[in-house]
Amino acid sequence: MPEETPRPNIVLWSLLLAALPAWLGLDAVSVAPNRIVPGSGHSAAEVAGLPGLVASLVPALAVLWLAWRPTRERLRLALGLVVAMLAALPAWLALAAAELVDPALPQARMGIGGGVWVGLFLLLLALIELRTRLTLSRPLGWALLLVPLASLALCLSLWLEPLALRREYAGRSQQFLAAIGEHLLLVGSAVGLSLVIGVGLALAMRRWPRARELGFAVLNFLQTIPSLALFGLLLAPLAWLSARVDWLAALGVSGIGWAPALLALVGYSLLPMVRNTYVALEEVDPGVVDAARGMGMSRGQVFRQVRLPLALPVILEGIRITSVQAIGLTAVAALIGAGGLGTFIFQGLGQAAMDLVLLGALPILVMALAADALLGALTDLLRPGGAT
Amino acid sequence: MIDLIHVTKRFGATTAVDDISLSVAQGELCVLVGTSGCGKSTTLRMINRLIEHSDGEIHIDGQQIRAFREETLRRRMGYAIQSTGLFPHWTVARNIGLVPRLLKWPQARIRERVEELMTLLGLPVSEFADKYPRQLSGGQAQRVGVARALAADPDILLMDEPFGALDPITRETLQEELRALQGRLHKTIVFVTHDMDEALRLADRLVVMDQGRIKQQGHPLELLREPADAFVESLLGGEDRGLKEAALLPVSERMLPLSPRLLARERVAHDASLREALSIMLWRHAERLTVVDDEDLPIGELSLRRLVGAKAHE
Numbered sequence: 026m027p028e029e030t031p032r033p034n035i036v037l038w039s040l041l042l043a044a045l046p047a048w049l050g051l052d053a054v055s056v057a058p059n060r061i062v063p064g065s066g067h068s069a070a071e072v073a074g075l076p077g078l079v080a081s082l083v084p085a086l087a088v089l090w091l092a093w094r095p096t097r098e099r100l101r102l103a104l105g106l107v108v109a110m111l112a113a114l115p116a117w118l119a120l121a122a123a124e125l126v127d128p129a130l131p132q133a134r135m136g137i138g139g140g141v142w143v144g145l146f147l148l149l150l151a152l153i154e155l156r157t158r159l160t161l162s163r164p165l166g167w168a169l170l171l172v173p174l175a176s177l178a179l180c181l182s183l184w185l186e187p188l189a190l191r192r193e194y195a196g197r198s199q200q201f202l203a204a205i206g207e208h209l210l211l212v213g214s215a216v217g218l219s220l221v222i223g224v225g226l227a228l229a230m231r232r233w234p235r236a237r238e239l240g241f242a243v244l245n246f247l248q249t250i251p252s253l254a255l256f257g258l259l260l261a262p263l264a265w266l267s268a269r270v271d272w273l274a275a276l277g278v279s280g281i282g283w284a285p286a287l288l289a290l291v292g293y294s295l296l297p298m299v300r301n302t303y304v305a306l307e308e309v310d311p312g313v314v315d316a317a318r319g320m321g322m323s324r325g326q327v328f329r330q331v332r333l334p335l336a337l338p339v340i341l342e343g344i345r346i347t348s349v350q351a352i353g354l355t356a357v358a359a360l361i362g363a364g365g366l367g368t369f370i371f372q373g374l375g376q377a378a379m380d381l382v383l384l385g386a387l388p389i390l391v392m393a394l395a396a397d398a399l400l401g402a403l404t405d406l407l408r409p410g411g412a413t
Numbered sequence: 414m415i416d417l418i419h420v421t422k423r424f425g426a427t428t429a430v431d432d433i434s435l436s437v438a439q440g441e442l443c444v445l446v447g448t449s450g451c452g453k454s455t456t457l458r459m460i461n462r463l464i465e466h467s468d469g470e471i472h473i474d475g476q477q478i479r480a481f482r483e484e485t486l487r488r489r490m491g492y493a494i495q496s497t498g499l500f501p502h503w504t505v506a507r508n509i510g511l512v513p514r515l516l517k518w519p520q521a522r523i524r525e526r527v528e529e530l531m532t533l534l535g536l537p538v539s540e541f542a543d544k545y546p547r548q549l550s551g552g553q554a555q556r557v558g559v560a561r562a563l564a565a566d567p568d569i570l571l572m573d574e575p576f577g578a579l580d581p582i583t584r585e586t587l588q589e590e591l592r593a594l595q596g597r598l599h600k601t602i603v604f605v606t607h608d609m610d611e612a613l614r615l616a617d618r619l620v621v622m623d624q625g626r627i628k629q630q631g632h633p634l635e636l637l638r639e640p641a642d643a644f645v646e647s648l649l650g651g652e653d654r655g656l657k658e659a660a661l662l663p664v665s666e667r668m669l670p671l672s673p674r675l676l677a678r679e680r681v682a683h684d685a686s687l688r689e690a691l692s693i694m695l696w697r698h699a700e701r702l703t704v705v706d707d708e709d710l711p712i713g714e715l716s717l718r719r720l721v722g723a724k725a726h727e
């Protein structure tokens with residue numbers, strides 16, 4: 026089709042126009058001689074000097090220019106530039122580290138400042154916008170992210186040792202891996218348990234309509250209790266139980282630790298799980314079910330071959346919501362000694378060490394995004410009759 | 414052969430079907446008509462036990478339907494409904510093969526049967542076998558629905574407003590196809606519809622229902638000529654009944670042999686209906702038509718006087 030000159034892409038313009046002052050005005054990095062002393066901030070101009078600053082602005086201005094008349098080819102070019110900028114960011118940090126951190130001080134560290142965070146965030150949004158405009162598939166969008174990630178991995182292993190985040194990690198790499206394991210285990214078992222219980226409850230509600238209102242009332246109520254309060258509420262009964270029942274104590278159940286965390290997580294996960302499963306099974310086209318029975322399928326066959334497959338995308342949607350929610354909530358569970366990445370967040374908050382907080386928060390963010398993306402893709406895959 | 418003997422269905426306090434008796438012979442196409450909520454679907458669904466009747470007896474080939482397992486009974490009957498009820502996650506071929514698969518036919522025989530049916534219903538196999546229901550037009554989906562109902566070659570077909578959601582032209586095409594199909598397959602069919610023209614066109618036996626009861630049943634012409642009461646009369650079209658009857662009678666029944674007079678200029682096919690003949694006369698301002706056979710050769714003539722006189726309403 027003949028391409029008319031399209032209107033300027035407002036989204037890209039807003040994103041980049043917001044990124045530029047942040048990059049120019051906010052501290053890009055901060056440097057401290059050791060962990061105790063607060064760092065001193067440095068702007069992007071200080072790091073690379075005027076030529077470096079200009080060099081860093083060129084691709085951004087080019088994207089602005091391309092977004093003014095966003096034809097497909099120009100948007101593709103802009104996409105390339107955004108990916109390149111994302112990939113250049115770790116390299117730029119490595120440069121800053123070499124420039125600013127005194128190699129003679131083994132404890133010296135460099136923190137990432139507001140300028141870089143804002144830039145990173147806005148560039149990622151620009152990437153999403155471009156992916157949507159160019160109607161690239163979800164997997165391709167994720168594949169594009171691999172380029173900056175590879176660059177990050179390379180820079181981390183070679184030059185970014187002074188990065189505060191990395192220093193925090195180096196001090197507790199064992200703990201870090203263990204925390205990720207605990208976090209995943211808690212989330213996995215909470216989602217798994219609530220899936221089993223939730224499907225059971227949804228089936229029971231379908232069979233006994235009386236149970237439905239009561240069930241949803243209880244689950245809705247559970248959802249409204251703040252998570253810390255729920256942990257607190259579970260403390261006494263669980264402590265009492267573990268004191269009375271030997272095998273529970275042997276399992277490690279007590280008022281604090283993984284047991285109340287798991288219980289609370291399951292409690293919160295049940296509502297989205299039950300609601301989605303129930304609605305999914307209930308909303309299968311009655312005409313289809315009528316035909317299935319009229320053709321002579323048994324109740325079991327109708328359920329397994331018709332109702333369940335047609336409900337599956339919506340049930341998966343429930344699993345997706347539950348997983349993302351549980352990944353976040355598990356962070357709070359660290360407060361009652363359940364372990365997981367939340368441990369770093371609360372330690373960091375206690376020690377006013379923001380980089381330690383980040384060490385806990387960033388992987389949680391990545392996990393949530395990954396769970397969202399994976400389960401979302403799976404849902405699309407399972408839509409009846411192939412892709413919609 | 415289907416027999417309903419004093420059958421009643423109650424839902425709580427409401428009586429949806431009230432003491433009806435009906436017998437559909439082997440090879441007969443029986444159409445149930447009546448206003449909305451009069452119990453047509455309920456009657457139909459009691460035959461394959463999607464609804465259990467409260468009183469009376471229903472027999473298939475002389476055997477009580479309750480003597481069969483529900484699933485066994487249903488697999489012996491085709492079932493087609495207005496919403497098609499096609500499984501959206503299955504391809505057309507898999508949808509059609511449903512009942513044979515439930516009956517554990519061998520794979521090869523299922524495939525053969527599916528292809529045979531698709532051809533029978535004008536759905537080219539190469540084009541449609543792997544499509545999903547959402548990729549079909551309404552008419553195509555209904556064809557698939559009918560093919561699925563016919564798949565295991567059941568003696569009995571139950572159809573609940575199968576063409577109800579289609580445009581008039583597609584609907585008429587499918588009605589003609591169903592008639593042609595019935596001419597070859599001689600199924601015992603119970604067909605529910607809202608559309609009186611559809612009912613008259615298809616029925617061997619027309620059953621008029623009202624408030625759960627059968628008001629009158631018999632051949633369509635019988636009901637048109639002698640409606641039992643005002644309700645049946647108005648349902649069948651009131652003043653329009655003359656035209657509806659004319660639509661059921663072929664020209665050949667009323668034509669006279671060729672007279673020595675000049676042939677009339679306007680022609681009508683011998684198997685057209687009297688209604689069509691009348692329409693031609695009105696349109697062409699002609700009082701006389703030449704009746705022609707399949708080869709377009711004159712075989713008789715039809716005058717307006719003969720046409721209206723033929724409708725002996727004395």
Ligand SMILES: Nc1ncnc2c1ncn2[C@@H]1O[C@H](COP(=O)(O)OP(=O)(O)OP(=O)(O)O)[C@@H](O)[C@H]1O
Nearest residue numbers: 424427428429448449450451452453454455456607
């Ligand atoms: N499962 C049910 N529970 C309670 N009442 C029902 C049920 N099914 C049907 N009815 C009632 O039975 C009566 C007959 O319903 P039915 O579906 O047989 O009507 P119908 O003639 O097919 O109408 P329509 O032409 O609108 O499809 C209606 O009054 C309806 O409300």
Ligand SMILES: [Mg+2]
Nearest residue numbers: 453454455573
């Ligand atoms: Mg009905």
